[in-house]
Amino acid sequence: MAELPSFDDVAQASRQGALGTDPSELHGALAGWLAGGGSDAQDWTASVLADPQLPAPQSGDALDQLRAATVAQLEDRSFGFELLLPGADASLNERAEAVFAWCRGFLGGFGLAAGAKPPLSDEGAEALQDMARLAQAAPDSSDDEDDEDALAEIEEFVRVAALLLHGDCVMGPRHRQSLN
Template sequence: MRSHSMPEHLTHDELGETITRLRIGVGASDLHGSLTGYLCAGGDAGASAWPEALELDPNGDGWNGNPIVGRLYHLCRQQLEDDEFAFEPLLPADERPLSERGDALVEWCRGFLGGIGLAGATATRSLSDNASEILRDLGTIAASRFDYDGSEGDEAALIEVLEFVRVGVLLLHAELREPLRGGVTAASSRRLH
């Protein structure tokens, strides 16, 4: 049996450099959010076809077979399915300015909602009140522009919003991966129509 040892970490900077090199045209947080939303909602394009499923059109060479692109897919899936709830939105490092991290979280939420839409799960099933409220709150964050006065309270507020997003995504993933009535998952339901 062959073991696939996947790197356990991918940084925002690593992904950003790859995006720039491949001229994908989205930010690192947006891309991670989009893929996470797509997977969270049952998107099943696979490690090589997910860029097409997310309607990405990179202009550079090397998209197919790029190790960072493949690694991103496997890490997203691994984090969402982790029993220890290790999922984290991919954002700039904590040493980066608060405004940059806050803007990246807004961008991540926009991408996440777009990925959910592209997976089509919410069109094939009704969501619980809790899941619907989480999606509305993520939409509010995605439409926000945070103001910072440089206080420690701003840092604490961003950490609180980030934790809400993290837990909300895990709750949505759990609900959207539950079988629909009759044992049909959201992803397979799309294929039946």
């Protein structure tokens, strides 16, 4: 399965490209764009960040690897999709904020690609609403084990929700097309 580049490599590439977004939010935006039916293109940053002036990532750099791995993971039939988040050595607050930023990015990218009335199942519509609530959340400052468990559950929910929305907007229409 395709592996995402490291959080730090994406952060550095984002700074070098003057993208003005953190790695988690950027990956969320890319995943949302792809899940909403956006095109897999070399110049994805311009589309995903709605700034046509942004240069395309260089072939093989961390941002190009991020695109390629995200496409492969969303298409992976074994549901190997991962969120690009800070490592376990980051504080619980940092990791929680990264999950919420990922959701904000996802919603932006998804909205740009899917438009106002995407073809969502009831479960997909509910997942999108839940993700919108998460995008508005802020972490509490605590480091207890219950919060670690809660964050792990939220991460898993977001991962599955992204796959569900990709299924509704990309895989479902693709399968219906192949049946006709």
